[in-house]
Amino acid sequence: MTFAFRVGQGFDVHALVTGRPLIIGGVTIPHTHGLQGHSDADVLLHAVTDAVLGAAGLGDIGRHFPDTDPAYKGADSRVLLRAAWGKVREAGWRVVNVDATVHAQAPKIGPHAAAMVANIAADLEVEAGAVNVKAKTNEHLGYLGRKEGIAATVVALIARA
Numbered sequence: 177m178t179f180a181f182r183v184g185q186g187f188d189v190h191a192l193v194t195g196r197p198l199i200i201g202g203v204t205i206p207h208t209h210g211l212q213g214h215s216d217a218d219v220l221l222h223a224v225t226d227a228v229l230g231a232a233g234l235g236d237i238g239r240h241f242p243d244t245d246p247a248y249k250g251a252d253s254r255v256l257l258r259a260a261w262g263k264v265r266e267a268g269w270r271v272v273n274v275d276a277t278v279h280a281q282a283p284k285i286g287p288h289a290a291a292m293v294a295n296i297a298a299d300l301e302v303e304a305g306a307v308n309v310k311a312k313t314n315e316h317l318g319y320l321g322r323k324e325g326i327a328a329t330v331v332a333l334i335a336r337a
C-alpha cells in the first residue's frame with residue numbers, strides 16, 4: 177500500500193577526542209575536543225541522513241557510504257547528506273519537517289542552532305522553518321554527561337512530492 181506521508185528516525189553518537197575539529201550540523205564550533213570518526217564525524221548530519229533515508233525505506237548511512245571505504249575518509253557530511261537526500265528525492269519524496277536534538281554536556285549548541293538549521297534546510301532543499309535543532313545536556317549523567325561523546329536524535333517527516 178502507498179502512503180502520502182512517511183516518518184523516519186535517526187540516531188548517532190561519536191566519541192569526543194583531542195586533536196579533531198568539532199563539526200555539528202555543518203558548523204565548526206570552537207571547543208577543546210572534536211568528534212572521532214571516519215568522516216568529519218558530524219553527528220547531527222549523520223542522524224538527519226539516517227532519518228530521511230529511514231523515512232523513505234532506503235536503509236542507512238553506512239549502507240550508502242561505508243566507513244570501510246577510503247573515499248569517505250574525512251568526508252564532509254554535508255556532501256553525504258546531499259547525496260542521500262538526492263536518492264530520497266529521486267524516489268519521489270519531499271521533506272515536511274525535521275526535528276533534531278543534540279545531546280551534548282558541552283559546548284552550548286544554542287548559539288549555533290540557527291546556522292545548523294540553515295545548513296540542514298539548504299541540503300534538504302526545504303525552507304528553514306521546516307527544520308528545528310534543539311539541544312540538551314545530559315545533566316552530567318552517563319557517558320554523554322562525562323563528555324565522552326556527543327549524540328543526536330532526529331525525526332523526519334516526508335511526503336509524496
Ligand SMILES: Nc1ccn([C@@H]2O[C@H](COP(=O)(O)O)[C@@H](O)[C@H]2O)c(=O)n1
Pocket residue numbers: 279280281282283284285286287310311312313314315
Ligand atoms: N549542549 C547544550 C545543552 C543545552 N543547551 C540549552 O540549554 C537548555 C537547558 O538544557 P538542559 O539539558 O539543562 O535541560 C536547553 O533547552 C538548550 O536550550 C544548549 O544550548 N546546548
Ligand SMILES: C[C@@]1(CO)OP(=O)(O)OP(=O)(O)OC[C@H]1O
Pocket residue numbers: 188212213214215216217218222237238239241242243244245248249251
Ligand atoms: C559517515 C561514515 C562514512 O563512512 O563514517 P563515520 O564518520 O565513522 O560515521 P558513522 O556515523 O559512525 O558511520 C557512517 C559512515 O557512513
